[in-house]
Amino acid sequence: MFPKAEGIEMKFPGRSWLFLLLVLLALAVGYYLWDRLAGQELPPGFASGNGRIEAVEIDVSTKTPGRVVEILVREGDFVEPSQVLARMDTNVLEAQLREAQAQLRRAEIAVEAARSTVTQREAERAAAEAVVAQREAELDGAQSRLVRSQELAPRGTVPVQRLDDDRALAQSARAAVSAAQAQVAAAEAAIAAAKAKIIDAEAEVEAVKATIQRIEADIDDSYLRAPRAGRVQYRVAELGEVLPAGGRVLNLVDLGDVYMTFFLPTAEAGRVAIGSEVRLVMDAAPEHVIPARATFVADVAQFTPRTVETTDERLKLMFRIRARIDPALLEEYITQVKTGLPGTAYVRLEPEAKWPEWLELTLQP
Secondary structure (H helix, E strand, C coil): CCCCCCCCCCCCCHHHHHHHHHHHHHHHHHHHHHHHHCCCCCCCCEEEEEEEEEEEEEEEECCCCEEEEEECCCCCCEECCCCEEEEECCHHHHHHHHHHHHHHHHHHHHHHHHHHHHHHHHHHHHHHHHHHHHHHHHHHHHHHHHHHHHHHHHHCCCCHHHHHHHHHHHHHHHHHHHHHHHHHHHHHHHHHHHHHHHHHHHHHHHHHHHHHHHHHHHHHHCEEECCCCEEEEEECCCCCCEECCCCEEEEEEEEEEEEEEEEEEHHHHCCCCCCCEEEEEECCEEEEEEEEEEEEECCCCCECCCCCCCHHHHHCCEEEEEEEECHHHHHHCHHHCCCCCEEEEEEECCCCCCCCHHHCCCCCC
């Protein structure tokens, strides 16, 4: 009935096939979401709020001023606790360390010299004490002769001259004892001074050791390490940059402490207890239900009207709530954890309330 078209072939351009494929895919996804979300009204005892996935961020910064000489990680890399991420220039610190080590050797030699001086002074004191004993013995002999002379001189048995000589010898011996005792006192003072030098030298040793420890700590801090496991989010500095103390080099995200922050009105927020079960559904993966726990409920409203005078206005107050994802689950899916993703948090307000079927957990540690 229709004339045959000769030499004509029905063809779709290449782009038309691609467009048709995208349309079919969009329809399939739309049908899946419609089928999943159909009838998904929350039963009594539950509340929901929109939020975003967040995580603890850590800045890896310098402790002392210096130049960046090495960065060992790139953005997106996963890092382990204590892993070296970057290194600062330590040439000046290493020179200071060698100088301090030389000062330590000098201080230790000073301690040994002071101890030798104490030994020498103690020997001098021992010699002085021996002289005192000798002089005291001479004094005893001189006093004995004087006593005899004093008894015999009045009777004429010994000449008066001898009495005078014995008296002079006794006085001389007494003076010699005093001089020897003074030498002992001087030796003891010298010992005390030498011991004080030991204390001073030992204190210098401790001070230099403390300086060495400080420099070694600064050198160790020049190797910037990851304080905990996480992922490198930003590389703030580049090789060769001179940074001040506290200068940021890298920014990490702690993927072991991931949570969603969402908001609930007064009536519902007041029923959320710390530890309440929460389930998260991400916009990017609505087929997965993620378990979490409420770990924070703000005691101050985040969104408030200008004035709060009526009951209706109080109901408008919104309180911030934080739901933390189980760290064991995070560790299992560590490579798939991303921050900033939007989603919905569903929180159980009544412990006996039963979760609806469409919120049954699909991810568990």
